[in-house]
Amino acid sequence: MRPILLQGHERSLTQIKYNREGDLLFSCSKDVLINVWFSTNGERLGTYDGHNGTVWTIDVDFESRFLISGSADNTMKLWNVQTGKCLFTWEFPTAVKRVAFSENGDQVVCVTEQRMGHQGAIRIFDIDRSSDGTNQSTEAVNVFHPIGSKATVVTFAHKPSLILTGHESGKIALFSAETGEEVETNQKAHMETITDLQLSPDRSYFITSSKDKTARLHETATLRVLKTYATETPLNSAAIAPLRPYVLLGGGQEAMNVTTTSARQGKFETRFWHKIFEEEVGRVRGHFGPINTLAVHPSGKSYASGGEDGFVRVHHFDDSYFKTRPYGEFEPDP
Amino acid sequence: EDAAEESNVSAELLALRKRLVDEWNAWRAQVKREARGQKEEEATEEIS
Numbered sequence: 001m002r003p004i005l006l007q008g009h010e011r012s013l014t015q016i017k018y019n020r021e022g023d024l025l026f027s028c029s030k031d032v033l034i035n036v037w038f039s040t041n042g043e044r045l046g047t048y049d050g051h052n053g054t055v056w057t058i059d060v061d062f063e064s065r066f067l068i069s070g071s072a073d074n075t076m077k078l079w080n081v082q083t084g085k086c087l088f089t090w091e092f093p094t095a096v097k098r099v100a101f102s103e104n105g106d107q108v109v110c111v112t113e114q115r116m117g118h119q120g121a122i123r124i125f126d127i128d129r130s131s132d133g134t135n136q137s138t139e140a141v142n143v144f145h146p147i148g149s150k151a152t153v154v155t156f157a158h159k160p161s162l163i164l165t166g167h168e169s170g171k172i173a174l175f176s177a178e179t180g181e182e183v184e185t186n187q188k189a190h191m192e193t194i195t196d197l198q199l200s201p202d203r204s205y206f207i208t209s210s211k212d213k214t215a216r217l218h219e220t221a222t223l224r225v226l227k228t229y230a231t232e233t234p235l236n237s238a239a240i241a242p243l244r245p246y247v248l249l250g251g252g253q254e255a256m257n258v259t260t261t262s263a264r265q266g267k268f269e270t271r272f273w274h275k276i277f278e279e280e281v282g283r284v285r286g287h288f289g290p291i292n293t294l295a296v297h298p299s300g301k302s303y304a305s306g307g308e309d310g311f312v313r314v315h316h317f318d319d320s321y322f323k324t325r326p327y328g329e330f331e332p333d334p
Numbered sequence: 335e336d337a338a339e340e341s342n343v344s345a346e347l348l349a350l351r352k353r354l355v356d357e358w359n360a361w362r363a364q365v366k367r368e369a370r371g372q373k374e375e376e377a378t379e380e381i382s
Contacts, residue, residue, distance in 0.1 A: 330355045
């Protein structure tokens with residue numbers, strides 16, 4: 001499983017995302033750039049240039065037509081995936097920390113940061129897909145301010161009428177997209193900040209990662225905890241693998257007093273855990289700093305990690321990954 | 335004796351894993367049934 005190294009960012013990665021087909025991989029970084037790569041060979045296809053601050057977050061729609069991005073420059077931008085042209089810019093009082101398209105691409109949800117007299121906000125925008133994409137409304141169809149702990153991650157839930165959030169306190173919640181009312185909450189989903197949230201393909205369950213060193217699997221409809229994966233390091237990202245019953249966890253703490261023994265290979269690892277048995281099954285080394293973001297190819301054939309070291313590493317699974325049955329014939333449904 | 339103990343432990347572990355997989359599969363089946371029910375409900379609403 002020789003990885004492909006994507007070298008095109010000068011600072012740490014903040015989020016990576018595959019498109020639905022998995023042929024493209026999008027990456028954003030503190031260096032204010034967004035890049036798009038061919039996931040099979042790592043060739044850079046293009047760049048989306050226009051933000052003036054850290055790009056915290058990206059998402060691509062179901063037909064790989066529009067890309068949405070959120071930045072520390074207090075803007076959210078809509079891009080034409082193919083041409084790289086910025087189609088529309090929304091401006092806010094604070095940084096945009098997380099963006100997500102709805103399943104059919106007709107809406108976007110975003111979280112803006114709580115800062116200096118500004119409440120943290122969740123906004124939902126309609127996306128006009130009828131023309132070239134430049135005809136968007138600056139007005140949100142709904143804005144709401146979660147009370148209590150601020151939201152760090154957000155996405156559309158199993159129904160487009162529900163917004164799923166993860167918070168600084170470790171809480172997860174479901175909000176009505178229409179009224180902004182909190183309809184379901186799990187205050188103790190984690191003990192510390194939730195750093196990532198990724199849904200299963202059918203959105204019926206999701207995984208969260210947290211600074212509390214655990215990742216958890218939850219049922220979307222009830223927010224009930226299904227599984228817990230307890231590691232010994234703060235986690236920045238977690239992803240669900242299709243095809244095999246595994247989840248991928250990434251994180252790590254910058255060690256202060258590490259003596260450099262071998263500089264050839266970074267020691268920061270992506271951890272593979274059995275989704276059902278809550279046992280670690282393997283690790284993949286490579287990064288020279290904490291892993292900030294993970295994404296699994298939608299077909300389950302490869303995965304990518306983005307690090308504090310500024311690199312994206314794409315790993316294509318070899319045959320043994322698919323053939324090995326470390327737990328015998330116990331094969332859970334996806 | 336050690337070998338007997340070991341095989342006991344693994345038998346327990348195997349039983350646990352089987353239970354975990356059964357529980358998971360039962361939950362997945364329930365989720366899928368509910369999703370189908372929801373779709374039928376929505377289709378009925380659209381017709382009426």
